[in-house]
Amino acid sequence: MHPSLADQIDALLPQTQCTRCGYPDCRAYAQAIAEGQTDINRCPPGGTEGVVRLAALTGRAALPLDETCGTEGPLTVAVIDEQWCIGCTLCVSACPVDCIIGAHKQMHTVLESVCTGCELCLPACPVDCISLEVVTPGRTGWQAWTAQQASQARTRYLDRLQRRSSAGVRHAEQMEHKARHKLEHLDALTRHTEVPGEVERKRSVIEAALARAREQRLPKTVL
Template identity: 60%
Template sequence: MPTSLAEAIDAALPQTQCTRCGYPDCRHYADAIAAGEAPINRCPPGGAEGIRRLATLTGRPTLPLDPAHGHEGPRAVAVIDEAWCIGCTLCIKACPVDCIAGASKRMHTVIEAQCTGCELCVPACPVDCIAMLPVDERTGWDAWSPALAAQARGRYALHRLRVEREQRENDERLAAKAQAKLDDLAQHSTLADPDALARKRAVVEAALARARARRQDTP
Protein backbone atom coordinates (compact mmCIF):
# COMPACT_ATOMS: atom_id res chain seq x y z
CA MET A 1 0.00 0.00 0.00
CA PRO A 2 1.26 3.53 -0.74
CA THR A 3 2.64 5.18 2.39
CA SER A 4 3.00 8.72 1.06
CA LEU A 5 1.26 11.09 -1.31
CA ALA A 6 4.08 10.69 -3.83
CA GLU A 7 3.69 6.91 -3.78
CA ALA A 8 -0.08 7.18 -4.18
CA ILE A 9 0.37 9.52 -7.15
CA ASP A 10 2.97 7.22 -8.67
CA ALA A 11 0.54 4.31 -8.32
CA ALA A 12 -2.06 6.33 -10.25
CA LEU A 13 0.31 6.96 -13.18
CA PRO A 14 0.43 4.47 -16.09
CA GLN A 15 4.17 3.71 -15.69
CA THR A 16 4.89 4.00 -19.41
CA GLN A 17 8.06 5.98 -18.48
CA CYS A 18 7.57 8.04 -21.65
CA THR A 19 9.08 11.27 -20.17
CA ARG A 20 6.47 13.40 -21.98
CA CYS A 21 5.62 15.00 -18.64
CA GLY A 22 9.07 16.60 -18.67
CA TYR A 23 10.51 14.32 -15.99
CA PRO A 24 12.82 11.31 -16.41
CA ASP A 25 10.20 8.81 -15.28
CA CYS A 26 6.79 8.44 -13.64
CA ARG A 27 8.17 8.48 -10.09
CA HIS A 28 10.00 11.78 -10.60
CA TYR A 29 6.78 13.29 -11.95
CA ALA A 30 4.88 11.93 -8.95
CA ASP A 31 7.42 13.45 -6.57
CA ALA A 32 7.11 16.82 -8.33
CA ILE A 33 3.31 16.76 -8.13
CA ALA A 34 3.40 15.83 -4.44
CA ALA A 35 5.83 18.67 -3.77
CA GLY A 36 3.58 21.15 -5.57
CA GLU A 37 6.20 21.69 -8.26
CA ALA A 38 4.26 20.26 -11.23
CA PRO A 39 0.64 20.37 -12.42
CA ILE A 40 -1.42 17.20 -12.73
CA ASN A 41 -2.18 17.50 -16.45
CA ARG A 42 1.08 16.49 -18.12
CA CYS A 43 0.53 12.75 -18.68
CA PRO A 44 -0.83 11.94 -22.15
CA PRO A 45 -0.83 8.15 -21.60
CA GLY A 46 -3.08 8.58 -18.55
CA GLY A 47 -5.35 10.94 -20.46
CA ALA A 48 -8.39 12.64 -19.00
CA GLU A 49 -9.12 9.75 -16.64
CA GLY A 50 -5.59 9.93 -15.30
CA ILE A 51 -6.00 13.62 -14.59
CA ARG A 52 -9.24 12.94 -12.74
CA ARG A 53 -7.47 10.34 -10.61
CA LEU A 54 -4.66 12.75 -9.78
CA ALA A 55 -7.17 15.49 -8.97
CA THR A 56 -8.88 13.18 -6.48
CA LEU A 57 -5.58 12.28 -4.82
CA THR A 58 -4.25 15.84 -4.61
CA GLY A 59 -7.45 17.77 -4.06
CA ARG A 60 -6.63 19.96 -7.04
CA PRO A 61 -9.15 20.95 -9.71
CA THR A 62 -9.42 18.83 -12.84
CA LEU A 63 -7.68 20.40 -15.84
CA PRO A 64 -7.56 19.60 -19.55
CA LEU A 65 -4.44 17.82 -20.72
CA ASP A 66 -1.64 20.29 -21.44
CA PRO A 67 -1.12 20.08 -25.24
CA ALA A 68 2.51 21.13 -24.81
CA HIS A 69 3.14 17.65 -23.41
CA GLY A 70 1.20 15.69 -26.01
CA HIS A 71 -2.31 14.50 -26.76
CA GLU A 72 -4.37 11.57 -25.58
CA GLY A 73 -4.58 8.99 -28.34
CA PRO A 74 -5.12 5.30 -29.08
CA ARG A 75 -2.76 2.91 -27.37
CA ALA A 76 0.10 2.02 -29.70
CA VAL A 77 3.18 -0.18 -29.71
CA ALA A 78 6.50 0.16 -31.49
CA VAL A 79 7.09 -1.95 -34.60
CA ILE A 80 10.49 -2.27 -36.27
CA ASP A 81 10.76 -2.62 -40.05
CA GLU A 82 13.26 -5.45 -39.81
CA ALA A 83 14.27 -5.13 -43.48
CA TRP A 84 15.70 -1.68 -42.72
CA CYS A 85 17.11 -2.35 -39.24
CA ILE A 86 20.91 -1.96 -39.16
CA GLY A 87 21.40 -3.45 -35.69
CA CYS A 88 22.79 -0.28 -34.13
CA THR A 89 21.26 -1.09 -30.67
CA LEU A 90 20.29 2.57 -30.07
CA CYS A 91 16.62 1.63 -29.71
CA ILE A 92 17.55 -1.07 -27.20
CA LYS A 93 19.38 1.50 -25.10
CA ALA A 94 16.45 3.93 -25.31
CA CYS A 95 13.78 1.42 -24.23
CA PRO A 96 12.92 1.90 -20.54
CA VAL A 97 11.44 -1.58 -20.12
CA ASP A 98 13.91 -3.68 -22.15
CA CYS A 99 11.24 -4.93 -24.55
CA ILE A 100 13.44 -4.83 -27.68
CA ALA A 101 15.34 -8.00 -28.50
CA GLY A 102 18.48 -7.96 -30.62
CA ALA A 103 22.23 -7.48 -30.60
CA SER A 104 24.84 -5.33 -32.31
CA LYS A 105 24.67 -5.68 -36.10
CA ARG A 106 21.73 -8.06 -35.71
CA MET A 107 18.10 -7.45 -36.59
CA HIS A 108 16.01 -6.13 -33.69
CA THR A 109 12.38 -6.82 -32.87
CA VAL A 110 9.90 -5.44 -30.33
CA ILE A 111 8.23 -7.78 -27.85
CA GLU A 112 4.74 -6.32 -28.30
CA ALA A 113 3.26 -7.64 -25.06
CA GLN A 114 5.89 -5.75 -23.05
CA CYS A 115 5.91 -2.46 -25.01
CA THR A 116 4.49 0.52 -23.10
CA GLY A 117 4.17 2.70 -26.21
CA CYS A 118 6.57 5.28 -24.75
CA GLU A 119 7.89 6.19 -28.24
CA LEU A 120 11.43 6.77 -26.94
CA CYS A 121 12.87 4.32 -29.46
CA VAL A 122 11.47 6.25 -32.43
CA PRO A 123 13.78 9.31 -32.33
CA ALA A 124 16.70 7.08 -31.30
CA CYS A 125 16.59 5.14 -34.60
CA PRO A 126 19.05 6.63 -37.13
CA VAL A 127 17.33 5.02 -40.14
CA ASP A 128 13.70 5.77 -39.18
CA CYS A 129 12.68 2.12 -39.27
CA ILE A 130 10.44 2.25 -36.17
CA ALA A 131 6.76 3.16 -36.30
CA MET A 132 4.09 3.37 -33.62
CA LEU A 133 1.04 1.33 -34.61
CA PRO A 134 -2.30 1.49 -32.75
CA VAL A 135 -3.37 -1.74 -31.10
CA ASP A 136 -6.52 -0.41 -29.45
CA GLU A 137 -8.98 2.31 -30.38
CA ARG A 138 -9.44 3.14 -26.71
CA THR A 139 -7.27 5.76 -25.00
CA GLY A 140 -5.83 6.49 -21.57
CA TRP A 141 -6.83 4.20 -18.74
CA ASP A 142 -9.62 2.74 -20.89
CA ALA A 143 -6.88 1.03 -22.90
CA TRP A 144 -4.26 0.57 -20.16
CA SER A 145 -5.03 -1.66 -17.19
CA PRO A 146 -3.55 -1.64 -13.67
CA ALA A 147 -2.03 -5.04 -14.49
CA LEU A 148 -0.17 -3.57 -17.48
CA ALA A 149 0.98 -0.65 -15.34
CA ALA A 150 2.29 -3.04 -12.68
CA GLN A 151 4.13 -5.05 -15.34
CA ALA A 152 5.69 -1.91 -16.76
CA ARG A 153 6.74 -0.73 -13.31
CA GLY A 154 8.46 -4.03 -12.62
CA ARG A 155 10.26 -4.10 -15.96
CA TYR A 156 11.41 -0.51 -15.51
CA ALA A 157 12.83 -1.36 -12.08
CA LEU A 158 14.74 -4.29 -13.59
CA HIS A 159 15.94 -2.06 -16.44
CA ARG A 160 17.35 0.47 -13.97
CA LEU A 161 19.10 -2.23 -11.98
CA ARG A 162 20.65 -3.62 -15.17
CA VAL A 163 21.87 -0.21 -16.34
CA GLU A 164 23.30 0.63 -12.93
CA ARG A 165 25.03 -2.76 -12.69
CA GLU A 166 26.56 -2.43 -16.15
CA GLN A 167 27.75 1.10 -15.41
CA ARG A 168 29.27 0.00 -12.11
CA GLU A 169 31.00 -2.99 -13.69
CA ASN A 170 32.33 -0.79 -16.50
CA ASP A 171 33.71 1.73 -13.99
CA GLU A 172 35.37 -1.06 -12.06
CA ARG A 173 36.96 -2.52 -15.22
CA LEU A 174 38.32 0.85 -16.30
CA ALA A 175 39.62 1.62 -12.82
CA ALA A 176 41.32 -1.79 -12.59
CA LYS A 177 43.00 -1.29 -15.97
CA ALA A 178 44.19 2.18 -15.01
CA GLN A 179 45.50 0.92 -11.68
CA ALA A 180 47.36 -1.93 -13.36
CA LYS A 181 49.00 0.44 -15.85
CA LEU A 182 49.96 2.85 -13.10
CA ASP A 183 51.45 0.06 -10.97
CA ASP A 184 53.41 -1.20 -13.94
CA LEU A 185 54.74 2.28 -14.66
CA ALA A 186 55.76 2.82 -11.05
CA GLN A 187 57.53 -0.56 -10.86
CA HIS A 188 59.38 -0.54 -14.17
CA SER A 189 60.12 3.04 -15.09
CA THR A 190 63.00 4.72 -13.28
CA LEU A 191 62.42 7.81 -15.42
CA ALA A 192 58.84 8.35 -14.31
CA ASP A 193 58.00 11.91 -13.36
CA PRO A 194 56.79 11.87 -9.71
CA ASP A 195 54.37 14.73 -10.40
CA ALA A 196 52.92 12.95 -13.43
CA LEU A 197 52.57 9.76 -11.42
CA ALA A 198 50.79 11.67 -8.68
CA ARG A 199 48.34 13.16 -11.19
CA LYS A 200 47.65 9.78 -12.74
CA ARG A 201 47.20 8.21 -9.31
CA ALA A 202 44.68 10.90 -8.42
CA VAL A 203 42.71 10.07 -11.57
CA VAL A 204 42.78 6.37 -10.74
CA GLU A 205 41.74 6.95 -7.13
CA ALA A 206 38.84 9.12 -8.28
CA ALA A 207 37.69 6.36 -10.63
CA LEU A 208 37.93 3.80 -7.85
CA ALA A 209 35.95 6.09 -5.55
CA ARG A 210 33.19 6.40 -8.16
CA ALA A 211 33.06 2.64 -8.53
CA ARG A 212 32.83 2.19 -4.75
CA ALA A 213 30.09 4.82 -4.52
CA ARG A 214 28.02 3.11 -7.23
CA ARG A 215 28.43 -0.22 -5.44
CA GLN A 216 27.27 1.28 -2.14
CA ASP A 217 24.29 3.07 -3.72
CA THR A 218 22.98 -0.06 -5.41
CA PRO A 219 20.23 -1.69 -3.30
Protein backbone atom coordinates in the same frame (compact mmCIF):
# COMPACT_ATOMS: atom_id res chain seq x y z
CA MET B 1 3.69 0.72 6.20
CA HIS B 2 1.27 3.20 4.66
CA PRO B 3 2.28 4.17 1.11
CA SER B 4 3.61 7.68 0.68
CA LEU B 5 1.78 10.26 -1.40
CA ALA B 6 4.35 9.74 -4.15
CA ASP B 7 3.63 5.98 -4.05
CA GLN B 8 -0.10 6.61 -4.37
CA ILE B 9 0.39 9.05 -7.25
CA ASP B 10 2.74 6.66 -9.02
CA ALA B 11 0.09 3.94 -8.74
CA LEU B 12 -2.29 6.18 -10.72
CA LEU B 13 0.12 6.68 -13.63
CA PRO B 14 0.08 4.34 -16.65
CA GLN B 15 3.84 3.67 -16.37
CA THR B 16 4.62 4.17 -20.05
CA GLN B 17 7.89 5.85 -18.94
CA CYS B 18 7.50 8.07 -22.02
CA THR B 19 9.05 11.22 -20.42
CA ARG B 20 6.42 13.47 -22.09
CA CYS B 21 5.67 14.99 -18.68
CA GLY B 22 9.18 16.44 -18.67
CA TYR B 23 10.54 14.01 -16.09
CA PRO B 24 12.81 11.00 -16.68
CA ASP B 25 10.19 8.45 -15.63
CA CYS B 26 6.75 8.07 -14.06
CA ARG B 27 8.13 7.82 -10.53
CA ALA B 28 10.04 11.09 -10.86
CA TYR B 29 6.86 12.80 -12.07
CA ALA B 30 4.92 11.33 -9.15
CA GLN B 31 7.54 12.59 -6.70
CA ALA B 32 7.43 16.07 -8.23
CA ILE B 33 3.63 16.17 -7.90
CA ALA B 34 3.84 15.01 -4.29
CA GLU B 35 6.32 17.77 -3.50
CA GLY B 36 4.17 20.42 -5.19
CA GLN B 37 6.75 21.08 -7.90
CA THR B 38 4.55 20.42 -10.93
CA ASP B 39 0.93 20.11 -12.07
CA ILE B 40 -1.17 16.95 -12.30
CA ASN B 41 -2.10 17.43 -15.95
CA ARG B 42 1.16 16.54 -17.69
CA CYS B 43 0.55 12.85 -18.52
CA PRO B 44 -0.94 12.37 -22.02
CA PRO B 45 -1.07 8.55 -21.75
CA GLY B 46 -3.27 8.87 -18.65
CA GLY B 47 -5.40 11.44 -20.42
CA THR B 48 -8.32 13.34 -18.92
CA GLU B 49 -9.34 10.46 -16.68
CA GLY B 50 -5.80 10.31 -15.33
CA VAL B 51 -6.00 13.98 -14.37
CA VAL B 52 -9.34 13.38 -12.65
CA ARG B 53 -7.87 10.48 -10.66
CA LEU B 54 -4.88 12.56 -9.58
CA ALA B 55 -7.15 15.46 -8.66
CA ALA B 56 -9.25 13.21 -6.42
CA LEU B 57 -6.13 11.93 -4.67
CA THR B 58 -4.31 15.22 -4.23
CA GLY B 59 -7.27 17.55 -3.72
CA ARG B 60 -6.14 19.74 -6.59
CA ALA B 61 -8.31 21.11 -9.39
CA ALA B 62 -8.74 18.84 -12.43
CA LEU B 63 -7.07 21.05 -15.03
CA PRO B 64 -7.30 20.35 -18.78
CA LEU B 65 -4.50 18.19 -20.11
CA ASP B 66 -1.37 20.26 -20.76
CA GLU B 67 -1.02 20.02 -24.55
CA THR B 68 2.62 21.09 -24.43
CA CYS B 69 3.23 17.55 -23.19
CA GLY B 70 1.23 15.95 -25.99
CA THR B 71 -2.36 14.92 -26.58
CA GLU B 72 -4.40 12.02 -25.30
CA GLY B 73 -4.55 9.12 -27.71
CA PRO B 74 -5.05 5.37 -28.11
CA LEU B 75 -2.53 2.77 -27.00
CA THR B 76 0.07 2.14 -29.70
CA VAL B 77 2.86 -0.38 -30.13
CA ALA B 78 6.11 -0.04 -32.02
CA VAL B 79 6.60 -2.08 -35.18
CA ILE B 80 9.98 -2.53 -36.86
CA ASP B 81 10.29 -2.86 -40.63
CA GLU B 82 12.87 -5.65 -40.72
CA GLN B 83 13.73 -4.95 -44.37
CA TRP B 84 15.16 -1.58 -43.33
CA CYS B 85 16.52 -2.45 -39.88
CA ILE B 86 20.34 -2.31 -39.81
CA GLY B 87 20.75 -3.91 -36.39
CA CYS B 88 22.31 -0.88 -34.72
CA THR B 89 20.69 -1.68 -31.31
CA LEU B 90 19.99 2.01 -30.61
CA CYS B 91 16.29 1.27 -30.20
CA VAL B 92 17.13 -1.53 -27.79
CA SER B 93 18.99 0.93 -25.59
CA ALA B 94 16.19 3.50 -25.82
CA CYS B 95 13.35 1.18 -24.81
CA PRO B 96 12.51 1.71 -21.11
CA VAL B 97 10.78 -1.66 -20.69
CA ASP B 98 13.12 -3.88 -22.73
CA CYS B 99 10.45 -4.92 -25.22
CA ILE B 100 12.78 -4.81 -28.25
CA ILE B 101 14.80 -7.93 -28.95
CA GLY B 102 17.85 -7.96 -31.18
CA ALA B 103 21.63 -8.13 -31.25
CA HIS B 104 24.21 -6.00 -33.04
CA LYS B 105 23.90 -6.29 -36.83
CA GLN B 106 20.87 -8.59 -36.49
CA MET B 107 17.24 -7.81 -37.18
CA HIS B 108 15.24 -6.53 -34.22
CA THR B 109 11.66 -7.27 -33.26
CA VAL B 110 9.19 -5.84 -30.74
CA LEU B 111 7.38 -7.81 -28.04
CA GLU B 112 4.05 -6.13 -28.67
CA SER B 113 2.42 -7.49 -25.52
CA VAL B 114 4.76 -5.44 -23.30
CA CYS B 115 5.33 -2.37 -25.49
CA THR B 116 4.00 0.80 -23.82
CA GLY B 117 3.96 2.92 -26.97
CA CYS B 118 6.34 5.39 -25.32
CA GLU B 119 7.74 6.43 -28.73
CA LEU B 120 11.31 6.76 -27.38
CA CYS B 121 12.57 4.29 -29.98
CA LEU B 122 11.41 6.48 -32.89
CA PRO B 123 14.03 9.25 -32.65
CA ALA B 124 16.68 6.68 -31.73
CA CYS B 125 16.37 4.83 -35.06
CA PRO B 126 18.81 6.26 -37.63
CA VAL B 127 16.96 4.75 -40.62
CA ASP B 128 13.37 5.51 -39.56
CA CYS B 129 12.33 1.87 -39.76
CA ILE B 130 10.06 2.00 -36.69
CA SER B 131 6.40 2.99 -36.85
CA LEU B 132 3.52 2.94 -34.40
CA GLU B 133 0.35 0.90 -34.79
CA VAL B 134 -2.86 1.66 -32.89
CA VAL B 135 -4.10 -1.31 -30.88
CA THR B 136 -7.05 0.33 -29.09
CA PRO B 137 -9.02 2.19 -31.78
CA GLY B 138 -11.69 4.37 -30.26
CA ARG B 139 -10.26 4.08 -26.75
CA THR B 140 -7.79 6.58 -25.27
CA GLY B 141 -6.15 7.32 -21.94
CA TRP B 142 -7.11 4.92 -19.15
CA GLN B 143 -9.85 3.51 -21.38
CA ALA B 144 -7.04 2.05 -23.50
CA TRP B 145 -4.79 1.08 -20.62
CA THR B 146 -5.27 -1.32 -17.70
CA ALA B 147 -3.87 -1.42 -14.19
CA GLN B 148 -2.35 -4.82 -15.02
CA GLN B 149 -0.49 -3.36 -18.00
CA ALA B 150 0.75 -0.47 -15.86
CA SER B 151 1.99 -2.85 -13.19
CA GLN B 152 3.77 -4.98 -15.78
CA ALA B 153 5.42 -1.92 -17.33
CA ARG B 154 6.58 -0.65 -13.93
CA THR B 155 8.09 -4.03 -13.06
CA ARG B 156 9.93 -4.30 -16.38
CA TYR B 157 11.23 -0.75 -16.05
CA LEU B 158 12.50 -1.28 -12.50
CA ASP B 159 14.11 -4.59 -13.53
CA ARG B 160 15.89 -2.76 -16.33
CA LEU B 161 17.16 -0.10 -13.93
CA GLN B 162 18.45 -2.83 -11.60
CA ARG B 163 20.27 -4.65 -14.39
CA ARG B 164 21.90 -1.45 -15.57
CA SER B 165 22.89 -0.56 -12.03
CA SER B 166 24.47 -3.99 -11.53
CA ALA B 167 26.36 -3.69 -14.82
CA GLY B 168 27.63 -0.27 -13.75
CA VAL B 169 28.87 -1.68 -10.44
CA ARG B 170 30.77 -4.48 -12.22
CA HIS B 171 32.39 -1.96 -14.55
CA ALA B 172 33.35 0.26 -11.61
CA GLU B 173 34.92 -2.72 -9.81
CA GLN B 174 37.01 -3.54 -12.87
CA MET B 175 38.15 0.06 -13.22
CA GLU B 176 38.98 0.25 -9.52
CA HIS B 177 41.10 -2.91 -9.76
CA LYS B 178 43.08 -1.48 -12.69
CA ALA B 179 43.52 1.85 -10.94
CA ARG B 180 44.80 0.21 -7.75
CA HIS B 181 47.30 -1.83 -9.76
CA LYS B 182 48.62 1.31 -11.43
CA LEU B 183 48.79 3.13 -8.11
CA GLU B 184 50.73 0.31 -6.46
CA HIS B 185 53.24 0.18 -9.33
CA LEU B 186 53.26 3.84 -10.19
CA ASP B 187 57.03 4.34 -10.15
CA ALA B 188 57.65 1.34 -12.40
CA LEU B 189 54.85 2.29 -14.79
CA THR B 190 56.00 5.90 -15.14
CA ARG B 191 58.47 6.52 -17.92
CA HIS B 192 61.62 8.36 -16.99
CA THR B 193 60.88 11.99 -17.52
CA GLU B 194 62.39 15.28 -16.58
CA VAL B 195 58.97 16.86 -16.08
CA PRO B 196 58.87 17.89 -12.40
CA GLY B 197 56.15 16.26 -10.31
CA GLU B 198 55.01 13.83 -13.04
CA VAL B 199 54.64 10.89 -10.65
CA GLU B 200 52.61 12.93 -8.19
CA ARG B 201 50.41 14.26 -10.99
CA LYS B 202 49.63 10.72 -12.08
CA ARG B 203 49.02 9.70 -8.50
CA SER B 204 46.41 12.46 -8.12
CA VAL B 205 44.67 11.42 -11.36
CA ILE B 206 44.52 7.76 -10.32
CA GLU B 207 43.32 8.54 -6.81
CA ALA B 208 40.53 10.67 -8.31
CA ALA B 209 39.58 7.74 -10.58
CA LEU B 210 39.50 5.44 -7.55
CA ALA B 211 37.20 7.84 -5.73
CA ARG B 212 34.81 7.90 -8.70
CA ALA B 213 34.85 4.10 -8.92
CA ARG B 214 34.07 3.75 -5.22
CA GLU B 215 31.18 6.20 -5.60
CA GLN B 216 29.75 4.23 -8.52
CA ARG B 217 29.84 1.03 -6.45
CA LEU B 218 27.69 2.55 -3.73
CA PRO B 219 24.18 1.07 -3.79
CA LYS B 220 21.66 3.30 -5.53
CA THR B 221 18.11 3.55 -4.20
CA VAL B 222 15.51 2.80 -6.88
CA LEU B 223 12.43 4.89 -6.16
